[in-house]
Amino acid sequence: MSGSIAEDSLSDGFFSDVLEGLDIALFERICSSRFRPIGRLPLWFKSFYSPVEHQQYDLAMQSAFLENFLIDAEAYWESPSDKRSGSRLASGVWSEGGETVARPLEAFALVAARRSLLAIVDLSSNFEDQRQVYQRARELALGQEKLALELSQKQRELQAALEQRVLNQESLEVIANTVAGNASAVLICDAMGRMQVANKALVDIFHIESGASGQRRSVLERWLQEAEGAYPEIKRVVTSGSYWEGEFESQGITGEKKWIRLNIGPVLDSEGTVSHYICIANDVTDVHYGNHGQERFEDVDPVTQLPNRHSFWRKITQLIEQATTQHQQLALYYVDLDHFKRVNDSLGHHAGDFLLNTFAARIAHCVKRTDIVAHLGGDEFAVVAQVKQLGNIETIAQRLLDSFIPPVTIDSTDFRLSASIGVALFPADGLDATTLMKHADLAMFHAKELGRNQCQFFKPAIGARFLNRLNLENDLEAAIQRGQFELYYQPQICLAEETFVRLEALIRWRHPEQGFISPAIFIPLAEESELIHKIGLWVLNTACAYAQQFAGQGIKVVVAVNVSACQARRKDFIDIVEQALQDSGLPPEQLEIEITETSFLEQMDEVVTMLSKLRRMGINVSLDDFGSGFSSLTYLKSLPVDNLKLDQTFVRELPDHEESRAITASVIRLAHDLKMNVIAEGVETVEQLDYLRQQGCDYVQGYYFYRPLPGDELPPIFDQIMEAGSIV
Amino acid sequence: MISKKICLIGSFAVGKTSLVRRFVTDGFDEKYQTTIGVKIDKKEVALADQTLQFVIWDLEGPDEFAELRTTYLRGASGYFLVIDATRPKTLEIALSLNQKVRETLNSVPFLLLINKTDLEAERRISREELQPCIEAGWSVMETSAKTGRNVEHAFEVLAQMLVDHAEARSL
Numbered sequence: 061m062s063g064s065i066a067e068d069s070l071s072d073g074f075f076s077d078v079l080e081g082l083d084i085a086l087f088e089r090i091c092s093s094r095f096r097p098i099g100r101l102p103l104w105f106k107s108f109y110s111p112v113e114h115q116q117y118d119l120a121m122q123s124a125f126l127e128n129f130l131i132d133a134e135a136y137w138e139s140p141s142d143k144r145s146g147s148r149l150a151s152g153v154w155s156e157g158g159e160t161v162a163r164p165l166e167a168f169a170l171v172a173a174r175r176s177l178l179a180i181v182d183l184s185s186n187f188e189d190q191r192q193v194y195q196r197a198r199e200l201a202l203g204q205e206k207l208a209l210e211l212s213q214k215q216r217e218l219q220a221a222l223e224q225r226v227l228n229q230e231s232l233e234v235i236a237n238t239v240a241g242n243a244s245a246v247l248i249c250d251a252m253g254r255m256q257v258a259n260k261a262l263v264d265i266f267h268i269e270s271g272a273s274g275q276r277r278s279v280l281e282r283w284l285q286e287a288e289g290a291y292p293e294i295k296r297v298v299t300s301g302s303y304w305e306g307e308f309e310s311q312g313i314t315g316e317k318k319w320i321r322l323n324i325g326p327v328l329d330s331e332g333t334v335s336h337y338i339c340i341a342n343d344v345t346d347v348h349y350g351n352h353g354q355e356r357f358e359d360v361d362p363v364t365q366l367p368n369r370h371s372f373w374r375k376i377t378q379l380i381e382q383a384t385t386q387h388q389q390l391a392l393y394y395v396d397l398d399h400f401k402r403v404n405d406s407l408g409h410h411a412g413d414f415l416l417n418t419f420a421a422r423i424a425h426c427v428k429r430t431d432i433v434a435h436l437g438g439d440e441f442a443v444v445a446q447v448k449q450l451g452n453i454e455t456i457a458q459r460l461l462d463s464f465i466p467p468v469t470i471d472s473t474d475f476r477l478s479a480s481i482g483v484a485l486f487p488a489d490g491l492d493a494t495t496l497m498k499h500a501d502l503a504m505f506h507a508k509e510l511g512r513n514q515c516q517f518f519k520p521a522i523g524a525r526f527l528n529r530l531n532l533e534n535d536l537e538a539a540i541q542r543g544q545f546e547l548y549y550q551p552q553i554c555l556a557e558e559t560f561v562r563l564e565a566l567i568r569w570r571h572p573e574q575g576f577i578s579p580a581i582f583i584p585l586a587e588e589s590e591l592i593h594k595i596g597l598w599v600l601n602t603a604c605a606y607a608q609q610f611a612g613q614g615i616k617v618v619v620a621v622n623v624s625a626c627q628a629r630r631k632d633f634i635d636i637v638e639q640a641l642q643d644s645g646l647p648p649e650q651l652e653i654e655i656t657e658t659s660f661l662e663q664m665d666e667v668v669t670m671l672s673k674l675r676r677m678g679i680n681v682s683l684d685d686f687g688s689g690f691s692s693l694t695y696l697k698s699l700p701v702d703n704l705k706l707d708q709t710f711v712r713e714l715p716d717h718e719e720s721r722a723i724t725a726s727v728i729r730l731a732h733d734l735k736m737n738v739i740a741e742g743v744e745t746v747e748q749l750d751y752l753r754q755q756g757c758d759y760v761q762g763y764y765f766y767r768p769l770p771g772d773e774l775p776p777i778f779d780q781i782m783e784a785g786s787i788v
Numbered sequence: 789m790i791s792k793k794i795c796l797i798g799s800f801a802v803g804k805t806s807l808v809r810r811f812v813t814d815g816f817d818e819k820y821q822t823t824i825g826v827k828i829d830k831k832e833v834a835l836a837d838q839t840l841q842f843v844i845w846d847l848e849g850p851d852e853f854a855e856l857r858t859t860y861l862r863g864a865s866g867y868f869l870v871i872d873a874t875r876p877k878t879l880e881i882a883l884s885l886n887q888k889v890r891e892t893l894n895s896v897p898f899l900l901l902i903n904k905t906d907l908e909a910e911r912r913i914s915r916e917e918l919q920p921c922i923e924a925g926w927s928v929m930e931t932s933a934k935t936g937r938n939v940e941h942a943f944e945v946l947a948q949m950l951v952d953h954a955e956a957r958s959l
């Protein structure tokens with residue numbers, strides 16, 4: 061009943077009335093290639109298309125666009141997915157006709173009263189408005205894209221220029237003057253993050269009080285914390301001396317949110333430690349919001365075609381959400397190629413990209429399709445795998461490591477590269493993406509420190525070191541008063557006859573929250589302030605007292621104390637040493653001072669005079685880390701030292717590495733010519749020991765014999781220590 | 789005459805419409821007129837031993853306003869992936885678009901066009917940066933819709949690629 065009403069009311073006559081004045085071309089489909097117009101066709105339509113016969117149109121033949129659309133339309137008419145009345149399938153806009161007469165059209169497939177209908181609509185009337193809007197928006201986006209590009213280039217150039225000036229030892233005041241009026245915010249900090257230079261733009265944009273130079277919670281520290289949300293590895297990257305750049309959201313002191321584009325360039329001194337951070341920043345809030353909509357197109361890394369950092373971030377966040385509700389476990393692998401920079405620099409960019417490509421493909425093969433593999437940038441990759449069985453975590457790690465084994469052939473030469481991998485587990489090592497990434501990154505860095513080409517799982521102790529580096533200074537001050545330092549002693553074994561015990565005193569810091577902190581971390585920090593002198597004094601006094609306590613038992617203990625370059629340059633250093641000897645009663649010949657080559661870098665004459673005085677007092681002097689730095693064998697003879705400590709980097713490569721063999725042999729020979737003893741550090745294997753003994757090395761120190769031990773564990777083994785060298 | 793559908797794909801304002809205009813009518817307009825929707829042109833290309841009719845689909849540069857409709861790609865025998873030599877971002881976008889296109893079109897031939905190479909001083913995409921694409925076996929060509937550099941040639945090369953591809957498949 062209702063059907064017949066519809067049938068009637070949908071007669072052509074009805075349509076004609078409705079369509080009158082609507083400027084729509086309406087057709088009914090007769091068969092797959094024929095369409096019959098309903099009502100009168102608009103003029104514009106007739107100017108584009110002509111009927112084939114009896115008022116029938118073959119639209120597919122007349123328009124390539126419609127030909128394509130009709131394929132979808134046929135499927136739709138066959139079974140419209142949305143059966144509700146008023147549903148339709150739209151073709152999208154196309155323009156028909158030549159350049160001058162072109163009109164924007166859109167076609168719709170619809171079903172009414174069981175008839176398959178096609179409507180073609182001319183959009184000209186409101187099209188120009190819409191086009192204007194799009195045009196304007198796209199022009200804006202273009203402008204902003206260009207601005208962002210210029211800005212990042214400008215920042216990079218400025219940062220490089222300033223770095224050069226700092227390296228040239230220009231005074232910070234002069235540098236501050238030159239950047240005072242710069243439009244980019246410029247911040248130069250010391251290694252502790254304390255503000256040294258802050259220009260007007262920095263003060264203006266980020267509302268920093270200019271007078272607060274050197275303030276505790278520095279701008280840099282705040283930025284690092286804010287950026288960490290999106291770049292968990294940022295602290296580790298910059299504190300270990302690498303360049304960083306990126307954009308993140310920052311909340312100023314006033315609480316106002318801004319997007320900032322930031323470059324951080326650590327400046328390294330001759331010892332390779334960070335002396336300054338040069339930061340260039342700009343407020344890119346406008347640009348950022350302008351470009352927001354484009355982000356979804358930037359999901360792929362151009363080199364490897366893997367998802368990039370941006371899209372990885374989204375994916376891992378999703379995966380974590382899912383894992384949280386479904387109680388799944390995830391493993392995040394942070395993969396960093398070893399020495400990739402070296403390859404890239406020596407072979408060139410192309411070869412580098414080729415390697416990245418190859419490894420990207422291999423990494424992707426290590427996991428299931430549903431797992432995530434991403435190229436985070438540079439030589440860093442990330443893999444997130446769902447953990448079904450615990451054993452799988454290590455299987456995948458091993459598979460990843462193994463995937464680097466087969467060499468890559470470039471220009472018929474085989475290249476071998478390894479990778480260091482850090483693993484963090486969800487939920488054990490972190491409940492959100494940021495924490496997981498940070499922890500995986502730290503574990504990766506730990507793997508690098510342990511000699512690369514391996515996989516390390518995150519442990520809280522690994523993390524502690526980097527995270528609070530900038531806060532450590534405060535804690536350092538307290539450490540002396542609270543007795544958190546300890547001395548460990550590592551025996552130096554004489555390879556000839558010896559009637560006394562030689563020990564090197566090594567400082568340890570037992571941090572209340574962070575556990576043991578390596579002197580490699582806190583000594584450089586202490587050196588940047590007066591604290592190094594307090595620490596140095598404590599070490600000297602403690603070591604002397606320790607060695608002297610065995611005098612009563614008739615045991616002679618010689619103790620070597622490390623003295624940093626800035627301690628050695630102090631005018632009152634001799635007095636301090638004398639005082640320590642006096643207080644403890646230790647005979648001068650039982651004290652040995654170890655200094656590094658860098659002590660001679662500045663004020664060489666004064667240092668030489670000072671050391672000569674010490675030797676005249678009967679104290680021994682050793683030159684530490686010999687061979688690791690600038691030292692040349694030729695100037696050695698002018699240095700007032702008794703012993704040379706051969707750096708462990710050579711020792712580690714013995715006896716297989718030819719160059720290290722040659723260096724070791726000639727150092728020993730020369731030292732003996734100059735009446736110096738040689739102490740080899742880091743001896744770990746019997747092969748190393750044999751080679752050193754064969755070359756006539758005097759003392760060896762290393763895990764092969766003893767690790768550094770707490771003071772109270774040594775007395776029981778004094779006899780063993782004295783005999784160790786002759787027994788083996 | 790064999791007729792072949794090809795598409796131009798790339799971020800907005802890289803010069804897709806300009807390339808087609810240069811090819812079809814040998815003209816150029818400095819003024820930017822954003823394309824909305826699809827514009828289809830036809831032109832013949834004479835190869836050594838045959839003539840092809842190109843049905844050229846100029847697709848609106850996808851961005852936040854317009855998605856790439858994969859139904860527009862249907863039946864394409866090849867395509868140009870177009871980037872703007874002065875905008876590094878357009879390379880990223882092109883690579884991402886290309887993934888989508890590959891999913892739809894499998895392995896039809898395509899040519900990466902580095903357009904606006906007349907703007908030498910503003911160039912921000914170096915030849916080195918394109919090396920991975922070349923190493924991946926892509927055909928890459930530098931063009932300028934403004935000066936006409938390589939535009940005709942690009943269409944000829946793509947035409948030849950289509951012919952070779954069709955021959956290889958029929959073997």
Ligand SMILES: Nc1nc2c(ncn2[C@@H]2O[C@H](COP(=O)(O)OP(=O)(O)O)[C@@H](O)[C@H]2O)c(=O)[nH]1
Nearest residue numbers: 801802803804805806818819820904932933934
């Ligand atoms: N200098 C220069 N400008 C170009 C070139 N090709 C296109 N343009 C300009 O770039 C803008 C965008 O071009 P258009 O063809 O509309 O880009 P589409 O959005 O990809 O179709 C216009 O202002 C053109 O004049 C070229 O090769 N060189």
Ligand SMILES: [Mg+2]
Nearest residue numbers: 804805822823
């Ligand atoms: Mg266009």
